[in-house]
Amino acid sequence: MTRAPQPHPGGSVNCPAIAAAGAAAVQALYAENIAAAARLRACYHLYTVCEDEQERRDLAAGYDPELDLKPEHAVIDPFHIACAEIVAAYGVHNNRARTLLTRARTLITRFPTLVEAMETGRLDEDTATLLARHMRTVDSAHRGPIQREIIDWLMAAIAAGTRPGRDAILGTLDRIITDHDPAGVRARRAAATRERHIRLRRGTDGMADLTAHLTATEASTLYEVLHRAATEQATRDKKARLQAARAGGDTVDAEYIRSIDELRADALVAAFLDPTDPDDQTGGQPGDHTRGDAAQTGARAGARPLATQVRPTITVLAPLGPDGEPEVYLPRGGPATIEALIELLARSVGATITVPHTQPGTADSPTAARRYRISAELAHRIRLRDGTCRHPGCSVPAQDCDIDHCRPFNHTDPDSGGLTIEANLASMCRQHHRFKTFHGWHYHLAPDGTLTVTTDTGHTLTTHPTGPLARWRQRDPDPDPDPTDDAPPRRPWLDPRPQATHWLRRARRLAAERAANTTTPPPTTGHPTTDTDPPPF
Secondary structure: OOOOOOOOOOOOOOOHHHHHHHHHHHHHHHHHHHHHHHHHHHHHHHHHHHHHHHHHHHHHOOOOOOOOOOOHHHOOOHHHHHHHHHHHHHOOOHHHHHHHHHHHHHHHHHOHHHHHHHHOOOOOHHHHHHHHHHOOOOOHHHHHHHHHHHHHHHHHHHHOOOOOOHHHHHHHHHHHHHHHOHHHHHHHHHHHHOOOEEEEEEOOOOOEEEEEEOOHHHHHHHHHHHHHHHHHHHHHHHHHHHHHHHOOOOOOOHHHOOOHHHHHHHHHHHHHHOOOOOOOOOOOOOOOOOHHHHHHHHHHOOOOOOHHHOOOEEEOOOOEOOOOOEEEEEOOOEEEEHHHHHHHHHOOOOOEEEOOOOOOOOOOOHHHHOOOOOOHHHHHHHHHHHOEOOOOOOOOEHHHOEEEEOOOOOOOOHHHOOOOOHHHEEEEOHHHHHHHHHOOOEEEEOOOOOEEEEOOOOOEEEEOOOOHHHHHHOOOOOOOOOOOOOOOOOOHHHOOOOOOOHHHHHHHHHHHHHHHHHOOOOOOOOOOOOOOOOOOO
């Protein structure tokens, strides 16, 4: 005889509240999937409208596709126009707009069955994108049947109570592709090896993300080498701490003990930037918990240091950072701390350090202003001021951008056109440089670097410079300026007089607080103050 299920002490077997909340969540998910499908169709419609409008503009301008009279660099991809319109109207950044349009164009034109399943509410956008990416190399003759078969299988599995995971979905899809198009699986795997890449993205707090997309064999091998070096270093660090403790030395605070993730990162850096001799087998002094130990570990793991190839270009233009300390600007990595600069210099065999003037227009000259070509000094100042591409929504680093005349340069009569001066130059990535030059939007650059863009659809967009030079100029002004003083603002880290460090200032403050707490209060005279006495003023 089967016993009836007993209620759990913390709840009930039959909970109407959970069931109702779950049903509401499911309805919301269905609505989200349907709305995502509608967004895909709307984005694709925007792309087709931009494509038709661009063709109409080209024909109105006398461009004949068969004669190909228009220069190649003047032809703007309607995809880029649609991206700019989404940024202007919706407010997302350029990368998000590109993702929306790419996904819409791919799913609508190549995988319509997936979009139809989304419109029923039962297929979410992420799963549809996963399936589309897995089927990207399938021959067009087999794409339709494969889509229908995988959707039928997935919907039937969900209806039957099965909840297949990612690996199960992709494994079933591989089997279906193999049945219809065996060459498609081989083509996809061959194409995947051509998608290997390494990318750098600036982060916050002086950090950056370095990501690598490699083959599974390459990635697992590299990870194993780094992990082995990290675990060996962790073991040596632990032994050094034990020896120091037995010798009666100071114990290391747990906060400063490096985690295995930190040690793997240190091993990666040491493998490429360690200036020490790779044949050096010394393990450092006991109790030494610096990054040098990890560097030697990376060298012993078979890595060959590449420090001789590191010759950085560093700009010292240091507005105070969030912690009140100066920052240093690295062209690729963005703002960095003084400590990071010292570490970089220790791993380098030479560096170029520049200290530009902070006042606007100091690199301009009457002669250079009438020349189209921009000097290296002026281009460097524009990139320092802007930080990124100045087009709305774009975040391409200024170091990778062109320097564009906001008001076009007049080659026939330079005095009547846009001059080559700081107040008329802005950083633009190659895509948006061409977009600005050959599309119908209007651009105005203010003397402080503020860029105002008016679109041909009526939107007004504003971007501000975000580079270190702009942040320097946005500091609080001198509360008591001297109008007769033409000297540039004082830069304390360049003064000959040594400056107190953050740690010294902190130690002095703590000492003053301890002295104040231990000082004997002066004796009181007269009647003591009571609660009924009036407050002193």
